[in-house]
């Protein structure tokens with residue numbers, strides 16, 4: 001037989017909670033407690049409010065560009081829920097604030113960051129995340145390295161890395177997946193397939209039918225998940241997490257979701273995106289779905305909803321206040337973190353920048369020296 | 374002739390050259406339907422079709438690597454990289470392949486491509502959206518590095534770059550994109566690569582700069598006393614450098630201030646100061662001075678104006694050099 005099949009597989013799609021808030025009784029059984037679901041719904045609602053306020057801040061000139069996470073909350077929170085706060089690492093791009101908040105990043109930091117303040121990138125002690133990552137695709141390699149170190153040091157810790165569908169086109173993604181597969185490190189790749197990379201639709205991004213199947217090439221267990229389904233995201237991540245902790249290496253999760261907002265506040269999605277497509281996805285909003293679930297179970301009322309909305313507003317208002325009341329950073333900030341110990345030349349640039357335009361010691365420049373004679 | 378800003382002038386140049394030469398292709402992330410994140414390629418896909426204005430996958434090494442292949446095999450690719458901070462993944466392709474192909478093949482294989490990249494700060498952009506990489510690419514061999522500051526020059530230089538038989542890094546100062554308009558002819562004209570422009574003539578001091586800093590220098594000049602006569606030079610091409618124009622000017626004035634946004638160490642200011650020292654040492658009345666960004670990460674936007682060589686710093690440097 002000269003030709004035979006060398007490899008054959010299929011991609012599983014997981015979904016547990018449908019658009020009407022109905023749970024698959026078998027898969028969903030005992031998966032998340034009522035309390036966990038309520039808390040997640042609350043967190044998602046607060047993050048949605050955060051997004052909306054951030055958008056308004058940008059529009060009123062109080063903040064720079066901001067990427068909204070609207071519509072992708074279940075993918076971020078469902079997966080982050082399966083990770084242990086302070087123990088596992090979250091290595092994300094720039095859109096998954098909701099997951100980072102859950103793992104301890106103070107909410108005003110992200111506003112400070114987009115307000116052009118470096119202090120927004122500082123990671124508080126004990127919070128196991130890396131800063132927001134602007135270059136597409138590069139941070140997944142860091143997650144693999146972090147997981148590799150955990151393996152070498154026999155540390156019980158898993159690295160979760162988030163990235164978009166566009167990011168899977170970058171060479172670094174393929175290097176990260178390959179390293180992770182070869183090294184068998186405890187790393188979970190979470191692809192937020194929100195259909196678009198700015199204006200480029202997934203069909204122009206890849207000829208692959210799913211993003212999940214990309215992991216197959218690197219020997220990584222992989223699955224496609226309904227990304228607007230908190231339960232499915234949680235289960236898939238939990239299974240990946242269990243594998244990682246058992247020493248069974250990396251996993252890949254494709255979260256099929258949709259960004260309900262423009263790519264960023266600098267973008268205008270109506271230039272390239274059909275409004276019918278947007279409307280269809282609005283009906284799949286993860287927040288609506290979760291609310292329906294809670295209502296079906298008699299765990300949620302209009303009064304609770306009202307109270308939650310008021311609470312979300314108050315929390316976000318407070319966060320904005322904290323961010324905006326931060327005193328302007330000192331100009332020394334530009335210099336002080338370049339190295340642990342500043343080289344003489346940078347120290348001089350720092351110490352003279354207020355007194356001379358040249359950023360160099362006037363004596364070295366030979367200007368004032370001669371004038372002084 | 375119409376009054377155009379930098380974005381419109383570059384768009385016009387691309388459209389006219391695509392019309393004139395069907396080997397010219399525009400490719401990159403979001404350049405098609407969306408017209409690029411700065412709308413520089415707006416309307417081109419509609420006019421020239423999806424085969425000539427191509428939305429590529431999100432992969433800079435892919436964009437540059439395939440552009441090299443396209444150029445080798447008879448096309449004239451004009452790839453766009455969205456921001457200078459994202460040249461990183463394409464760096465290997467640009468410096469190790471595009472810049473060296475002609476030399477490696479003893480002229481048998483060439484890479485006529487033009488890489489368009491918005492550069493520089495001053496627009497309150499997020500991190501990695503505000504750097505000035507001209508020195509880096511000038512340091513690598515086999516690449517021409519162009520940075521126009523005005524719409525007229527941008528159109529002429531872009532046409533020259535696309536027609537150039539070698540790879541050109543075409544850096545567009547994004548701070549100027551929409552801030553300045555001037556008359557830009559409809560005709561086909563080029564501005565020679567490698568030629569600086571004397572923006573204003575003067576006798577007391579030469580100010581050498583390029584990109585968005587040209588406008589900071591002009592603002593500095595406005596603040597100086599009337600009797601100070603400054604020769605302001607816009608380099609326009611960073612490499613190959615127009616040594617004649619700067620040397621001649623400094624021989625006349627005897628004093629020179631160089632201003633650029635990029636960090637000081639190993640920036641183009643160092644190169645220019647050395648050229649002046651080599652070629653007109655005996656004419657210098659004062660040490661050549663640099664006004665530059667610092668040897669630090671370009672700060673997020675709350676502090677970016679402290680980093681950039683803004684008009685007051687340039688003015689002060691001119692005064693210091695004159696007082697020497």
Ligand SMILES: Cc1ncc(C[n+]2csc(CCOP(=O)(O)OP(=O)(O)O)c2C)c(N)n1
Pocket residue numbers: 095134135136137163164165166167168192194196197198263402431433455459462
């Ligand atoms: C290396 C690099 N190239 C280009 C960009 C500009 N850019 C920012 S976001 C983006 C699209 C990202 O799409 P995707 O990875 O799908 O993530 P999403 O924003 O949809 O969550 C692009 C092209 C960048 N930040 N980094």
